[in-house]
Amino acid sequence: MNKIASLYTITWANFAIVAYFGSLFLLNHFKIDALIIGVFREILTIPFLLAQFVFLGLSGKLLVNQKSNGIFLISVLALTICTVLTVISFF
Numbered sequence: 001m002n003k004i005a006s007l008y009t010i011t012w013a014n015f016a017i018v019a020y021f022g023s024l025f026l027l028n029h030f031k032i033d034a035l036i037i038g039v040f041r042e043i044l045t046i047p048f049l050l051a052q053f054v055f056l057g058l059s060g061k062l063l064v065n066q067k068s069n070g071i072f073l074i075s076v077l078a079l080t081i082c083t084v085l086t087v088i089s090f091f
Contacts, residue, residue: 007062007072013055014075018082020048052083 024045027037059076062068 007066007068010055010058010062011072011075013051014059014079017048017052017055018075018078020044021052021082021086049086052079052086055079056083 024041027033027041056076056079059072059079062072063076
């Protein structure tokens with residue numbers, strides 16, 4: 001039961017991280033800027049950036065150690081692509 005709960009939790013955390021960085025991209029692309037959006041962007045970007053690497057490592061460990069379902073594989077693939085794009089954006 002604990003392994004299933006952790007797999008479920010990590011899957012949705014992966015999707016939440018991808019959704020956050022996707023929304024940052026869309027807000028920047030459409031040049032939507034409001035004070036409250038800027039506040040949340042400043043507060044949440046560094047924790048989500050750190051969580052991105054942590055959850056990518058946890059997801060990789062779970063992929064190696066236990067049997068996973070399709071939705072988990074999709075979330076890991078999406079997080080991997082998001083991580084690569086985020087790292088590339090720094091250079």
